[in-house]
Amino acid sequence: MSMFCYQCQEAAKGTGCTVKGICGKDENVAQLQDLLIYVLKGISVYGTKANELGIRNAEIDDFIINSLFSTITNANFDKNYFEANVKKGLLMRDELKAQVEKAGGKLGNDLHDAATWGSSNVNSEGILKKIFSLFSGSNDTQAEYTTEQLREKAPKVGVLATENEDVRSLRELLIYGLKGMAAYLKHADNLGARDEKVNVFMQKALVATLDDSLSADDLVSLVLECGKYGVDAMALLDNANTSTYGSPEITTVNIGVNKNPGILISGHDLKDMEELLKQTEGTGVDVYTHSEMLPAHYYPAFKKYKHFVGNYGNAWWKQDTEFKSFNGPILMTTNCLVPPKPEYKDRMYTTGATGFEGVKHIADGKPKDFSAIINHAKKCKPPVQIEKGEIVGGFAHATVISLADKVVEAVKSGAIKRFFVMAGCDGRMKGRDYYTEFAKKLPQDTIILTAGCAKYRYNKLELGDIGGIPRVLDAGQCNDSYSLAVIALKLKEVFELNDINDLPISYNIAWYEQKAVIVLLALLYLGVKNIHLGPTLPAFLSPNVAKVLVDTFGIGGITDVESDIGMFMEA
Numbered sequence: 001m002s003m004f005c006y007q008c009q010e011a012a013k014g015t016g017c018t019v020k021g022i023c024g025k026d027e028n029v030a031q032l033q034d035l036l037i038y039v040l041k042g043i044s045v046y047g048t049k050a051n052e053l054g055i056r057n058a059e060i061d062d063f064i065i066n067s068l069f070s071t072i073t074n075a076n077f078d079k080n081y082f083e084a085n086v087k088k089g090l091l092m093r094d095e096l097k098a099q100v101e102k103a104g105g106k107l108g109n110d111l112h113d114a115a116t117w118g119s120s121n122v123n124s125e126g127i128l129k130k131i132f133s134l135f136s137g138s139n140d141t142q143a144e145y146t147t148e149q150l151r152e153k154a155p156k157v158g159v160l161a162t163e164n165e166d167v168r169s170l171r172e173l174l175i176y177g178l179k180g181m182a183a184y185l186k187h188a189d190n191l192g193a194r195d196e197k198v199n200v201f202m203q204k205a206l207v208a209t210l211d212d213s214l215s216a217d218d219l220v221s222l223v224l225e226c227g228k229y230g231v232d233a234m235a236l237l238d239n240a241n242t243s244t245y246g247s248p249e250i251t252t253v254n255i256g257v258n259k260n261p262g263i264l265i266s267g268h269d270l271k272d273m274e275e276l277l278k279q280t281e282g283t284g285v286d287v288y289t290h291s292e293m294l295p296a297h298y299y300p301a302f303k304k305y306k307h308f309v310g311n312y313g314n315a316w317w318k319q320d321t322e323f324k325s326f327n328g329p330i331l332m333t334t335n336c337l338v339p340p341k342p343e344y345k346d347r348m349y350t351t352g353a354t355g356f357e358g359v360k361h362i363a364d365g366k367p368k369d370f371s372a373i374i375n376h377a378k379k380c381k382p383p384v385q386i387e388k389g390e391i392v393g394g395f396a397h398a399t400v401i402s403l404a405d406k407v408v409e410a411v412k413s414g415a416i417k418r419f420f421v422m423a424g425c426d427g428r429m430k431g432r433d434y435y436t437e438f439a440k441k442l443p444q445d446t447i448i449l450t451a452g453c454a455k456y457r458y459n460k461l462e463l464g465d466i467g468g469i470p471r472v473l474d475a476g477q478c479n480d481s482y483s484l485a486v487i488a489l490k491l492k493e494v495f496e497l498n499d500i501n502d503l504p505i506s507y508n509i510a511w512y513e514q515k516a517v518i519v520l521l522a523l524l525y526l527g528v529k530n531i532h533l534g535p536t537l538p539a540f541l542s543p544n545v546a547k548v549l550v551d552t553f554g555i556g557g558i559t560d561v562e563s564d565i566g567m568f569m570e571a
Contacts, residue, residue: 001018001019002018002019002027003017003018003019003020003021003026003027003030003031003158004016004017004018004030004158004159004160005017005021005025005030005159006159006172006538006539006540007073007172007176007179007513007514007540008022008023008073008512008513008514009425009427009429009511009512009513009535009536009538010022010023010427010428010429010512011539011540014536014539015539016159016539017030023073023074023338024074024077024338024339025077026079028079028151029076029077029078029079029082030158031151031154031155031158032079032082032083032086032150032154033070033071033082034154034157034158034159035082035086035150035153035154035157036067036070036071036082036085036086036089037067037068037071037175038114038157039067039086039089039090039093039114040064040067040068040089040206041112041114041206041207041209041210042089042090042093042112042114042115042116042117043060043063043064043089043092043093043096043203044064044202044203044204044206044207045111045112045114045115045207045210046093046096046097046099046100046107046115047060047064047096047203047207048203048204048207049100049105049107050096050099050100050103050105051200051203052105053100053103053104053105055099055100055103056196057096057099058194059092060092060096061194061196061199062189063088063089063092064182064199064202064203064206065182065185065186065189065199065202066182066186066353067085067089068178068179068181068182068202069179069182069183069186069334069335069353070082070085070353070354070355071179072179072180072182072183072335072353072513072514072515073335073512073513073514074316074335074336074337074338074513075334075335075337075353075354075355076337076353076354076355076356077337077339077355077356077357078355078356078357079357080357081355083147083150086150087150090118090119093115094119097115112210114157114210117153118149118153159172165542165544166216166542166544166545167216167219168542169540169541169542169544169545170216170219170220170223170545171209171219172540173223173517173538173540173541173545174205174208174209174219174222174223174226175205175206175209176514176517176518176540177223177226177227177230177514177517177518177521178202178205178206178226178518179514179515179517179518180230180513180514180515180516180517180518180519181198181202181226181229181230181233181518182202183268183334183335183479183514183515184230184233184234184236184237184479184515184518185198185199185233185236185237186352186353187237187240187241187268187269187270187271187334187479188233188236188237188240190269190271190272191240191241191244191270191271192240193236193237193239193240194236195232195233195236197229197232198229198232198233198236201225201226201229202229205222205225205226208222220548223521224521224524224525225525226518226521227518227520227521227522227523227524227525227526228522228525230518230519230521230522230525231482231485231522231525231526233518234479234481234482234485234522235482237479237482238397238480238482238483241270241299242396242398244270244301245270245274245299245300245301245302246299246300246301247300247396247398247399248295248298248299248393248394248395248396248398248399248475248476248480249298249299249300249394249399250298250392250393250394250395250399251297251298251303251392251393251394252390252391252392253294253297253310253311253390253391253392253393254309254310254311254390255310255311255312255387255388255389255390255391255460256310256385256387256388256389257288257309257310257312257382257383257384257385258286258309258382259382260284260285260286260307260382261284261285261286261327261328261377261378261379261380261381261382262285262286262287262288262309262312262326262327262328262377262380262382262383263276263280263285263286263287263288263328263329263330263331263373263374263377264288264289264290264312264313264323264326264328264329264330264331264383265287265288265289265290265293265330265331265333266289266290266291266292266293266316266319266330266331266332266333266336267291267292267293267331267332267333267334267335267336267352267354268292268293268333268334268335268477268478268479269333269334269352270296270299272331272333272351272352272368273289273293273296273302273333274301274302275367275368275370276331276370277302277305277307277308278367279367279370279371279374280307280370280374280377281305281307283374283378284378285307285328285374285377285378286307286308286309287305287307287308287309288309288310288311288312288326288383289310289311289312290311290312290313290319290322290330291313291314291315291316291319291336291453291456292316292334292336292452292453292477292478292479293311293333293477294311294393295393295394295474295476295477295480297310297311297393297394298393298394298396298476311391312326312383312386313326313386313387314456315426315427315453315456315457316336316338316426316453317338317426317427317428319338320338320340320341322386323340323341323344323347323348324341324343324344325383325384325386326344326383326384327380327381327382327383327384328347328376328377328380328381328382328383329347329348329349329373329376329377329380330344330347330348330349331349331350331351331362331370331373332348332349332350332351332354333351333352333354334352334353334354335353335354335513336453337350337354337356339356340356340359345358345359347376347380348360349361349362349372349373350362351363351364351368352364360372387460389460391459391460392470392474393459393474393476394474394476395449395470395473395474395475395483396475396476396480396483397475397482397483397484397486397487397490400473400475400483400487400490401486401487401490403469404490404491404494406467406468406469407469407491408491408494408495410466410467410469411495411504414445415445415466415467416445416446416447416466416469416504417443417445417446417504417569418443418445418446418447418504418505418506418568418569419446419447419448419449419503419504419505419506420442420446420447420448420449420505420506420507420508420568421449421450421484421488421505421506421507421508421509422435422438422439422448422449422450422454422455422458422508422509422510423449423450423451423452423454423475423478423481423484423509423510423519424451424452424454424478424509424510424511424512424516424519425452425453425454425478425510425511425512425513425515425516426452426453426454426456426457426510426512427510427512427535429535431534431535431536432457432510432535433457434534434535434558434560434561435454435457435458435508435510435534436457436458436461437561438508438561438564438565439457439458439461439463439472440458440461440463441561441562441565442565443565443569444464444466444471445466446471447466447469447471447472447473448463448471448472448473449473449475449484449487449505450472450473450474450475451474451475451476451477451478451480451481451483451484452477452478452481452516453478454509454510455472455474457510458472459472459474475487478515478516478519479515481519481522482522485522485523485526488500488503488505488526488528489526491503491505499527500526500527500528501527501528501529501530506530506532506568506571507523507528507530507531507532508532508534508558508564508568509531509532509533509534510533510534510535511533511534511538517538520533524553529553529554530553530554530555530556530571531553531554531555531556532555532556532557532558532564533555533556533557533558534557534558535558536557537555537557
């Protein structure tokens with residue numbers, strides 16, 4: 001096979017993509033992504049030694065986070081990006097090794113291949129010079145690691161390099177958790193928030209995936225520990241967002257259009273959102289959100305911008321039609337990029353960890369320079385209206401907790417019988433119609449708690465309210481799933497319960513990519529049981545690993561709407 005990838009819900013035939021990714025990535029990108037992860041493991045071999053010696057390297061932390069983020073499903077399809085970062089990573093690895101040796105660290109002679117292959121064999125000064133050359137665009141580094149060498153190495157270090165199915169499953173579950181965690185950390189870092197303890201754990205976990213002496217129980221413990229640090233990363237981002245932009249407020253969002261030309265911003269990064277709004281103010285160009293950027297409307301700091309019109313369209317997978325009708329340029333800030341069609345590819349811009357060959361990329365900066373996309377927008381027609389009306393959101397934990405008395409009274413009176421956490425991701429599969437039907441057929445005395453683009457399956461339905469409490473409470477992005485955990489913990493407190501699982505809350509979560517994985521691990525760490533995942537269980541769970549999750553945590557799949565509602569309501 002030319003590649004193997006099973007990290008997302010759409011893995012071909014429910015087992016894995018072996019020729020081309022359902023997401024659109026080809027074998028070259030897939031193999032280079034595998035190689036980059038292998039390089040990160042090698043860096044972490046020395047990183048863990050450095051951490052033991054009290055040596056902390058922020059550049060290494062950033063590189064690991066950015067690299068993990070770039071390999072998330074639908075983030076980056078640019079093979080040149082990955083080739084350059086593999087080369088840069090090898091140089092950074094060797095520089096870190098030199099730092100450890102200089103500090104007296106004992107490395108031994110039995111280092112894993114991930115830590116030694118392609119070694120530069122030059123001194124620290126020479127490595128630093130090469131890194132500088134790479135950053136500056138010089139070709140001086142190209143001779144050290146050729147494209148041919150990378151392509152020869154890549155197929156040997158992918159997922160299937162671990163032969164034992166169960167060990168492979170647990171290692172990949174851990175890595176996918178780290179990828180999801182990296183997304184939270186990157187967004188937090190963009191707002192100046194960091195947590196070294198999380199970075200130290202990431203390196204420890206990456207090294208653990210190289211250790212053949214670890215038992216399945218050891219790896220399960222690491223997976224749960226990943227959930228613990230996932231909670232920390234989510235809390236870090238939540239605090240960064242709310243301290244910078246205020247706590248989300250209940251907000252009515254327009255889903256129609258104005259008559260001005262516009263820019264459509266998608267993805268998740270609120271710092272990019274802020275800088276784009278500032279730079280478009282007074283230009284005659286409107287700004288619209290798409291998919292996971294919808295919750296930007298809920299933050300008080302963004303409400304002052306009169307040209308921040310509303311939300312255009314729906315979940316990420318509909319961009320192939322919705323981007324065409326928008327007419328103006330589109331800015332992808334993070335993952336959820338679908339390979340663009342020719343009809344709008346020339347209007348696409350990427351930034352941050354996202355990338356696609358032939359698509360214009362806006363480089364990092366403080367601030368980033370969005371003048372090119374703004375000037376492009378001025379030459380475009382206004383967007384074509386595809387919907388009209390309004391939707392309501394902004395039910396993050398601060399808002400819901402402020403309504404706690406009202407919620408508790410509704411539960412005690414019987415007006416609210418059960419809450420359903422229906423957070424997570426949307427996707428292309430026909431089977432995801434299940435979630436629309438599920439929301440429609442839920443009893444009228446139930447409330448949906450949601451976050452992530454899964455909400456687009458039901459957030460425009462007329463589901464009504466219970467005593468003024470909307471039956472769909474949108475906490476925000478998948479990045480805001482932390483809010484749902486905080487809400488559950490607060491309800492446990494106010495109802496004076498000893499176990500979070502005694503709450504009248506059921507979890508029916510749709511998943512797609514690796515941020516959903518870290519949300520799952522975080523919930524498991526917090527003790528939540530009987531979580532149901534759909535539309536299919538992850539292909540990367542071997543039968544034995546799946547059995548452990550079922551037996552220990554009550555993890556389950558979905559069946560049909562009527563049967564599942566009956567099962568949940570009887571719980």
